[in-house]
Amino acid sequence: MTFKSIIDEIKNNLSKILDELFISDVKFSVEPAKPGFGDVSSNVSFLLAKQLKKNPKEIADMFSKKFQDCTNTLVLKTEAHPSGYLNFYADWEKLSQLILSESYLDEFGDVDIGKNSTIVVEHTSVNPNKALHIGHIRNIIIGDTVSRILEKANYKVNVLNYIDDSGLQVADIIVGFKHFGFAEESPNGKKFDHYCGDDVYVKTTEKYEADPSLEEIRKKVLRELENGDSETAKFADNITRKVLAGQLETCWNLDVFYDCLNFESQIIRSGLWSEIFEKLKEMSLIEFEKEGKNVGCWVIRGENKEEDKVIVRSNDTATYIAKDIPYAAWKLGLLDDPFNYKKYEKEQPNSRELWQTTLNKNNPISKNFTGGKVVTVIDSRQARLQKIITSLMGKFKSIPDAYVHLGYESVTLSSETAKALGLDTEGKQAQMSGRKGLYVNADSVYKLLKEKTKEETKKRHSEMNPSEIEKIAHNVSVATLRYEMIKQDLDKIITFDLTKSLSLEGDTATYIQYTHARASRILEKSNRTPTIDIDFSLLKEKSEIDLIKNIGLFNLQVRDAANNLSPKVIARYCHDLAVAFNSFYENAKVLELGDLNLENSRLCLVNSFKITLEKALNLLGITAPDRM
RNA sequence: GGGCCUAUAGCUCAGCAUGGAUAGAGUGUUGGACUUCUAAUCCAAUGGUCAAGGGAUCGAAGCCCUUUGGGCCCA
Numbered sequence: 001m002t003f004k005s006i007i008d009e010i011k012n013n014l015s016k017i018l019d020e021l022f023i024s025d026v027k028f029s030v031e032p033a034k035p036g037f038g039d040v041s042s043n044v045s046f047l048l049a050k051q052l053k054k055n056p057k058e059i060a061d062m063f064s065k066k067f068q069d070c071t072n073t074l075v076l077k078t079e080a081h082p083s084g085y086l087n088f089y090a091d092w093e094k095l096s097q098l099i100l101s102e103s104y105l106d107e108f109g110d111v112d113i114g115k116n117s118t119i120v121v122e123h124t125s126v127n128p129n130k131a132l133h134i135g136h137i138r139n140i141i142i143g144d145t146v147s148r149i150l151e152k153a154n155y156k157v158n159v160l161n162y163i164d165d166s167g168l169q170v171a172d173i174i175v176g177f178k179h180f181g182f183a184e185e186s187p188n189g190k191k192f193d194h195y196c197g198d199d200v201y202v203k204t205t206e207k208y209e210a211d212p213s214l215e216e217i218r219k220k221v222l223r224e225l226e227n228g229d230s231e232t233a234k235f236a237d238n239i240t241r242k243v244l245a246g247q248l249e250t251c252w253n254l255d256v257f258y259d260c261l262n263f264e265s266q267i268i269r270s271g272l273w274s275e276i277f278e279k280l281k282e283m284s285l286i287e288f289e290k291e292g293k294n295v296g297c298w299v300i301r302g303e304n305k306e307e308d309k310v311i312v313r314s315n316d317t318a319t320y321i322a323k324d325i326p327y328a329a330w331k332l333g334l335l336d337d338p339f340n341y342k343k344y345e346k347e348q349p350n351s352r353e354l355w356q357t358t359l360n361k362n363n364p365i366s367k368n369f370t371g372g373k374v375v376t377v378i379d380s381r382q383a384r385l386q387k388i389i390t391s392l393m394g395k396f397k398s399i400p401d402a403y404v405h406l407g408y409e410s411v412t413l414s415s416e417t418a419k420a421l422g423l424d425t426e427g428k429q430a431q432m433s434g435r436k437g438l439y440v441n442a443d444s445v446y447k448l449l450k451e452k453t454k455e456e457t458k459k460r461h462s463e464m465n466p467s468e469i470e471k472i473a474h475n476v477s478v479a480t481l482r483y484e485m486i487k488q489d490l491d492k493i494i495t496f497d498l499t500k501s502l503s504l505e506g507d508t509a510t511y512i513q514y515t516h517a518r519a520s521r522i523l524e525k526s527n528r529t530p531t532i533d534i535d536f537s538l539l540k541e542k543s544e545i546d547l548i549k550n551i552g553l554f555n556l557q558v559r560d561a562a563n564n565l566s567p568k569v570i571a572r573y574c575h576d577l578a579v580a581f582n583s584f585y586e587n588a589k590v591l592e593l594g595d596l597n598l599e600n601s602r603l604c605l606v607n608s609f610k611i612t613l614e615k616a617l618n619l620l621g622i623t624a625p626d627r628m
Numbered sequence: 629g630g631g632c633c634u635a636u637a638g639c640u641c642a643g644c645a646u647g648g649a650u651a652g653a654g655u656g657u658u659g660g661a662c663u664u665c666u667a668a669u670c671c672a673a674u675g676g677u678c679a680a681g682g683g684a685u686c687g688a689a690g691c692c693c694u695u696u697g698g699g700c701c702c703a
Binding site: 027036041043049056083084085087306387410412431456493510514515564568576582583589591 | 640646649655664665666670701
């Protein structure tokens, strides 16, 4: 058990006291206290103030007195604060033992929210016509981190990447290849996804702008793409798969992995749409418009003042939302699976099996990548569309919140960075744009970070061999990129600045990793294996108790993060844990104390911290280095 | 015209879901700590009408309403 033990104990006892007073239905809180106010606080007296017609302090006094008579094992004393809060002080000798012993177990930090049910997390979903830029990375890292957290919360997670291989953006590069003479192999060994995005896509788009008559070619190519048997479609399939391979390489390098790739072109050809179209009509979720501007169309009625949404146009073609509806239903397992599956050509570096959908009926392999719940990570510009899908899915499936759109604000470029890319924004931040070539590629940010980290590492460790430096630089760079993408709230815009993003001091992943390395070195130098068989009463310094307390909060934080799909919670927890350790590091020596018992006690704590931080960092997809 | 998000220290952000204590970090600036288990660290100082106005409440950064600035989506 962890810090939760004492919280539960206090909750139980307070409830008993309330029972004695014949008071029910009071939703009081029992939470870790703010620093300086004991270990645990409850607001129970505020909530009763009105009912009992007493001021909170008097009530707190009464509770404090009654609490003495309860059987409690972990609370040393209670205190009624003049403000009215009821504060509790823990018996740290006992609580430390509980927390530290627990922390040595493999399952430390596990919480059971999912009850081993399946959940789909879909993220990435980038058009396969360009390399991933820093804005896509936010999506990818949020998705990956959330799926790691959900796994820790006992969900069986299926991670999907939706490959939008049949839209306008793909048509654009195909026009470039087919009509504007771009070479099918990238010149001078440039990564193929970079070549398609930086050269083919941007320059083809420029040509449209110069000559609007080219629009006809574009439309023609798009039509050919939609017809799966055409020569153009086959050509496009070949190109987009090569781009996808490049994108996946970027993701894998960041320790992001998937279970299945779902191709949009196959969803369109699978017949899923007609199945769901009938169902929508049956359930009267869509209506045939007989008058007005949408006459002859099938529409979803807008709620309140919102516009109706056209699903099928009067010429019988489906709008793009029509693709999303059957796909969402498929993800929830509401439709017969029209797909077969085959393994992806390349193996993922962590050896996790990666599958892809196929409509090929030979050697059918059936798999199930659907889930009882679905989390779709898409930026909040698509909130309106996702709201319609969410509401439709709510009507198909009775479980509340079965389909969740996890939205987040976009990544913009700082005016300095935009300027460096050739756009003067007059001091304002700039929206990234793949068409205009205004973006910062993820691979290049990684490369810059790695160069800088290498330099820093060399400065500190002249003795290290190049491959070790390389490894540290890689780990630190990936961590930095990942941490920056999730440390703030999802609804805050990230203004990306190339220079500032290279910072390795302060509230960064580097700070946290460094702290882990410090702990590792102590253990290494001790030449002992830390054990849990120690004298817990020796850990009584404030910085020691503080650290233990933070360690004990791990599972509470995981619960919070999983319930709210909030990766930030774990990022902050890692940071807080690191701060607590650094404070301990400054205040309490571990080695060469001349007191073996105290050394062993502190070693046990250091090891507990190290294990916990490593687990927490693992949820963020960040490796915990032993040296840096 | 309609909808969504956002506003907290010079800058970047926590805290807001579930109202109560002294509104916290990082960064910046200034000063201090390496002969010590790693200074990618730590300590101290500095810095706040929580956008503005109103409302309900014993009590609001947080809840409700209005206005304004910024961003996005739809038309």
